[in-house]
Amino acid sequence: MFHAAIAALLLLNAGVALWRLHRGPTSADRMLAAELISVSAIAVLLLLGIGLAQPALVDVALIFALLAAVATANFVTRTWTLLHEESGNREEAGRD
Amino acid sequence: MAARFARRLVLLALLWWVVSGGGGAWIWGLPVILVTALAMPNSGTARLRPLAFLAFLPLALWLTLRGGLTVAVMACRPRLDPDTRIINHVWSHLPEGPGRLFMASLINLLPGTLTLGLTPDTLQVHVLQMDAGTRSGLDRLEARVARLFSHDVSPQDKEPR
Amino acid sequence: MTEWLSLLGYVLITAGAIFFITGSLGLIRFPDLYARLHALTKADNLGLGLICLGLACQAPDLAAALKILLVWGLILIATSIGATLIASTALACGLRPRLGRPSPPAVTRDDTRRP
Numbered sequence: 001m002f003h004a005a006i007a008a009l010l011l012l013n014a015g016v017a018l019w020r021l022h023r024g025p026t027s028a029d030r031m032l033a034a035e036l037i038s039v040s041a042i043a044v045l046l047l048l049g050i051g052l053a054q055p056a057l058v059d060v061a062l063i064f065a066l067l068a069a070v071a072t073a074n075f076v077t078r079t080w081t082l083l084h085e086e087s088g089n090r091e092e093a094g095r096d
Numbered sequence: 097m098a099a100r101f102a103r104r105l106v107l108l109a110l111l112w113w114v115v116s117g118g119g120g121a122w123i124w125g126l127p128v129i130l131v132t133a134l135a136m137p138n139s140g141t142a143r144l145r146p147l148a149f150l151a152f153l154p155l156a157l158w159l160t161l162r163g164g165l166t167v168a169v170m171a172c173r174p175r176l177d178p179d180t181r182i183i184n185h186v187w188s189h190l191p192e193g194p195g196r197l198f199m200a201s202l203i204n205l206l207p208g209t210l211t212l213g214l215t216p217d218t219l220q221v222h223v224l225q226m227d228a229g230t231r232s233g234l235d236r237l238e239a240r241v242a243r244l245f246s247h248d249v250s251p252q253d254k255e256p257r
Numbered sequence: 258m259t260e261w262l263s264l265l266g267y268v269l270i271t272a273g274a275i276f277f278i279t280g281s282l283g284l285i286r287f288p289d290l291y292a293r294l295h296a297l298t299k300a301d302n303l304g305l306g307l308i309c310l311g312l313a314c315q316a317p318d319l320a321a322a323l324k325i326l327l328v329w330g331l332i333l334i335a336t337s338i339g340a341t342l343i344a345s346t347a348l349a350c351g352l353r354p355r356l357g358r359p360s361p362p363a364v365t366r367d368d369t370r371r372p
Contacts, residue, residue, distance in 0.1 A: 002267060006274050006308075013274075016281050020293075026352065028290055028343050032297050035339070036281060039301050039332060043277070043308050046325055047270070050312045055117060058324055062115070065331035072339030076346050114327055118320035164276055164303025167296055171283035178292065180356050204298050204337040210291060211341040212348050222344065222354060224295045 003051025007044045014040035031075050038068055103146075104133045148244050155240070156202065163207040170225065181226045184218040185234045189242035192216065199241045206237070262314045269311030276304030289355045290347055298340040302333055 014037045021033035042061045049057030112125040170178065190196050200211040200219060208230070213220040223230055283296025309329040313322035348354075 003270075006270055009274055010277055013277050013281050017284060020284055026290060026347070028347055028352075029293065031343065032284060032290075032293055035336065036284060036297060036301060039305055039336070040277065042328065042332065043273075043305055046309065046312055046328065050315055050325075053317075055321060058321065058328070061328050062324065062331075065328045065335070068332060069335035069339065072335065072342060076339075076342040111327075114320055114323040116320075117324065118318055160299075160303060160306070163299040167283060167299045168276055168279035168303075171279045171286060171296055171300070176286060176288065180292065180354065182354065182356065200341060201334075201337040204340045205302065205333070207299075208295070210295055210298070210344055212291075212354075213345045222291050222295075224292060 001051075003047045007047045007051070010040045010044050010047075031072070035068070035072065038064065038071070042068075101133060104136060105129065108132055145244065152240065152244050156205075159207065160205045163205055166207045166225070178224050179226045181223045182212065183221050183223055183226075183231070185221055185231070185238075186218050187238070188235070189238050190245070193245075195241055195245040198245075199238060202237070202241070203234075206233075209234070266311040266314035269307045269314065273304045273307030273309075273311060276300050276307060280304060290352060291344060291354045294340050294344055298336050302336055305329060305332055 017033040017036045017040075021030050021037075024030040024033060042064050045057045045061040045064065049055060049061065108129045109125075112129055116125060170176070187196070190199065196214060196219070200214050203209045203211050203219075203221060208224040210222040210224070211219065212222050219234075221234070277300075280296055280300030283300060284293050287293045287296055306329050309325050313325045316322035316325060
């Protein structure tokens with residue numbers, strides 16, 4: 001019960017990050033919001049894995065954690081540099 | 097060479113024990129461990145002294161805790177006016193190599209510092225809230241990391257307590 | 258003994274959830290990308306760490322507890338290296354960090370001190 005309540009709290013918290021995902025002036029801000037959501041997802045999986053006594057969920061969290069590194073590296077090396085080449089000025093102008 | 101290989105085997109076996117949930121399926125585990133230990137590329141972490149690393153962990157965890165606390169307190173303050181600076185930390189103890197990369201990523205977890213870039217001479221650090229202890233803290237940390245990677249720290253710049 | 262450990266686990270998990278909330282508060286309130294990176298890498302890693310420690314206290318056996326801590330270790334490595342990657346790429350793309358105290362605008366420009 002306790003674990004599920006904390007998990008719900010973290011989900012709400014990740015929902016708040018959606019605002020940054022929607023607004024974020026640069027694509028890196030959006031990436032940060034996505035990172036917050038993925039870290040929250042890992043925490044939720046771990047909480048439910050222990051709270052509901054489902055050890056398989058912990059394995060899922062482990063896979064997510066492995067993929068988090070790949071996601072950031074991929075974003076930096078491919079996505080953002082491409083965006084920068086296409087519309088470098090827009091990112092500069094859009095920040096507050 | 098043999099010692100390094102043995103160390104690798106022990107570490108991988110421990111990892112398999114953890115991942116397989118308490119040591120089942122060694123029939124699959126043993127070949128995987130052997131192949132991984134043979135195929136693993138040599139990285140700079142081989143220079144890391146294991147006992148010194150274990151002794152370093154509490155300090156790193158404590159600094160991580162303080163780093164999280166300061167940023168949490170700052171986020172909760174009603175008025176935000178952080179005294180943000182960019183400073184260049186000049187390398188004085190660590191030679192080129194994995195020690196610098198380790199320090200650069202460790203800095204991201206410490207109170208109020210974020211690595212912006214790594215050059216052969218300096219480390220560019222974004223400091224969220226500049227105060228008097230920031231620079232000396234970075235120097236002390238560098239001396240600690242240098243000892244962790246078994247580089248000599250000359251006596252006059254041993255960390256001041 | 259186990260009751261005490263599990264009680265400690267509840268305390269740690271609650272503290273971790275609080276750090277998660279402050280982390281996203283910082284993500285929303287901080288003025289520029291670099292400050293937001295500070296909030297995300299420090300507060301959220303600490304939040305996840307406390308939750309992992311708390312859950313490891315309540316895990317059924319030692320291997321499960323270590324597996325949960327392994328998840329934390331992976332995330333720690335991934336986000337701390339990722340933060341530098343994002344920050345250096347942002348700097349290379351020409352995103353200027355906001356420096357100094359914003360209230361008196363006169364002192365904001367001359368702050369890139371070199372030793």
